[in-house]
Amino acid sequence: MESSTVLSRLILVLFILGLAVTVAEAIRSHQEKELIRRPGFMYSRIRGRCTPQFWSSRREAWPRMVPQTSSVSKVFGSRVYERYRTDLTLLEATERNDDINNAFSSLLKQSSAALLNSYSRKDFPYTAWEVKTALIQALVSEEAANLQAQRFSHANEACT
Numbered sequence: 001m002e003s004s005t006v007l008s009r010l011i012l013v014l015f016i017l018g019l020a021v022t023v024a025e026a027i028r029s030h031q032e033k034e035l036i037r038r039p040g041f042m043y044s045r046i047r048g049r050c051t052p053q054f055w056s057s058r059r060e061a062w063p064r065m066v067p068q069t070s071s072v073s074k075v076f077g078s079r080v081y082e083r084y085r086t087d088l089t090l091l092e093a094t095e096r097n098d099d100i101n102n103a104f105s106s107l108l109k110q111s112s113a114a115l116l117n118s119y120s121r122k123d124f125p126y127t128a129w130e131v132k133t134a135l136i137q138a139l140v141s142e143e144a145a146n147l148q149a150q151r152f153s154h155a156n157e158a159c160t
Contacts, residue, residue, distance in 0.1 A: 049159065049160060050113060050117045050121060050124070050155075050156045050157070050159030050160075051113060051156050051157065052093075052094040052095075052096075052109045052110065052112065052113040052156070053094075054113075055091075055094045055112070055113050055116050056091065056094040056095040060120075062116060062120075063116060063119035063120045065119045065128070066090055066115060066116065066119060067090075068089065068090060068091040069089050069090075069091070070089060070090050071086065071087060071088065071089055071090075072084055072085075072088045072089065072090060072093055072108065072112070073086050073088075075090060075115065075132075076111070076115075076132055076135055076136065077132065077136060079136045079139060080108075080135070080136075080139070082139065083104050083108075083139055084104075084108060090112050090115075090116075093108050093109055093111075093112040094109060094112050094113055094116075096108070096109045099149075103142045103143075103145040103146035103149060104139070104142070104145050106145070106146065106149040106153075107135065107138055107139075107145040107146075107148055107149040107152075108135075109149075110148075110149045110152035110153045110156060111131055111134070111135040111148075111149075111152055113152070113156045114126055114131045114152040114155060114156055115128055115131045115132070117155070117156060117159055118130070118131050121159055121160075123159075123160075124155065124159055125155050126152075126155060131152070134148050134151075134152075135148070
């Protein structure tokens with residue numbers, strides 16, 4: 001009887017060891033798959049210090065010339081009444097997410113970021129006056145709005 005107890009304990013120990021080895025191999029296999037999916041450390045330049053998403057995140061203080069609560073119509077002029085709400089603020093303009101298929105929303109979003117960059121970034125290619133003028137000129141058509149939004153987007157993305 002004693003030999004059968006020893007034998008059953010030995011079988012139990014072997015079963016537990018086999019199970020542990022199987023679990024260890026599964027974990028190692030999963031880790032190898034994770035390494036394949038994630039390339040590890042890659043150097044990448046910090047991007048987005050000038051984008052609308054950056055300004056809407058409030059990670060940096062806004063320029064004193066244009067507080068977050070400034071209305072778009074007061075900052076860009078009365079011509080924007082035709083396209084945008086009168087109570088729309090610059091912060092709301094940078095937070096917009098309806099700019100995918102709407103050229104005028106994209107124009108406002110990118111123009112707002114460009115205006116903030118013109119006040120706060122020394123090497124930004126547009127002055128505040130140029131940003132305001134370009135926005136007003138681009139309000140004439142959807143094509144002009146889309147083109148100017150793309151120009152501002154490129155300038156915002158390239159900014160450091």
